[in-house]
Amino acid sequence: MKERDHVNKQEIVEEAKEMMKVFLMEAKQYIEASFEKELWIETKSSRNDLVTEVDQYIEALFTRYLKQYFPSHRIFGEENAEHKVESLEGAVWIIDPIDGTLNFVEQKRDFAISIALYMDGIGEYGIVYDVEKDDLYVGEKGKGATLNGREIRKVSDRRGVADSLLIANLSAVNLYPKLKEAIRVSRGLRLYGAASLEFMAVATERAGAYLAANLAPWDVAASKIIAEELGCIVSRLSGEEIDMLEKGTSVVALPKVYQELQNLYLKK
């Protein structure tokens, strides 16, 4: 166990990157091995809200790494952890060990590990790891974002709804029925079932927007950092800022798509 005294954010982020390398390698191996066996699966709040031994193992594994590298940092995660983080003071890690658990169970694809570091409420470092594709998205406050080590270019500010594919949960469409019209004028609807990867589709301009009705902080914490670094706009569907301690609606969009959605399709 190493006790380290980090004097500044930059040092912490550099150390975090080292930790992430070894953690993600071990996580990927474990997940791939899990494909070969029967999983223990439980339901949580509803019959489609699942948790598996893999979600729990990955979060516990990350917690072990964190205790070794950053013993003083707090952790705010989907599965075990200290679910009841009530403030974002200091250094807080927000983790979804398997975002898209249903996809993980049913499809063995389209799921991701999502981890963010917030310091005094500000997202400093976030990763989204698409395990099956072996695609690692990394964002660092003020420094842009990379995919597998290559810089991702900023999104277009000229593309509107009519030039874009949209990703939207039906429950978002039910909340804001005008979204049906947005879908109609867009290039079409897509739906993948893992929030962090749907954020990444927008961040890499494969879609113009992703709209969701009910996401938890760990569903968006890392993705928001990455998407904002690339010039996307992220907020509640109402336009309000996202409070990282609360569940709620969420939209990520290219800037012009965002304006069109707010002006035309996200008014009640």
Add this chain to the structure above:
Amino acid sequence: MKERDHVNKQEIVEEAKEMMKVFLMEAKQYIEASFEKELWIETKSSRNDLVTEVDQYIEALFTRYLKQYFPSHRIFGEENAEHKVESLEGAVWIIDPIDGTLNFVEQKRDFAISIALYMDGIGEYGIVYDVEKDDLYVGEKGKGATLNGREIRKVSDRRGVADSLLIANLSAVNLYPKLKEAIRVSRGLRLYGAASLEFMAVATERAGAYLAANLAPWDVAASKIIAEELGCIVSRLSGEEIDMLEKGTSVVALPKVYQELQNLYLKK
């Protein structure tokens, strides 16, 4: 140019497999190279019905291979070819050079080459090639189906709607509004935007059903062979058989899901 006299179906299919190996390798190289340059793109029947130089090149390339290997066979394709095939007598190849052209253009993923051989109206051999994932699905009448050379296991006959993800176009839901209820009781909705890959999601049991309102023969010709070999049921949404010379609705589903859809959700 080799002129060959094939005495039976089996010989033709074996020869077709050889042709496919070289054709797909060349097609993949061309497609990957196309990612590096600006594409020439045109719209067809509507602003979201696209054709690119890649669609046209791949179909022309396949036509060249076919003329070399099977000069007497006819071809029925999305782009150029002999669009007006009016009967399925003899040996007819049905090709969609790029299924999911919008995904190809916007996402550089989730598109496929889809090719089927029908002999006297019967689907004898079909391939769906997910180019970006390098996943090749092959079905052969009476002999099962493979993914990258490994046999795919038959789908479950015990899984119903409640245990399955569903894939459905909104236009299918508009035609049969009771499908909203099917989606509600299912494990959730997904939508990927390439019919052949959505068929393959069901064929490999990553989803319970795929429902679409308006597909062309080249969207389903190969997928239907593969899905049926694995025990899936394929028909029009109404339950009628698909006529491979006509556009129309389409459903592919696991057997129990299919029965539930027909009994409960696909009645007008």
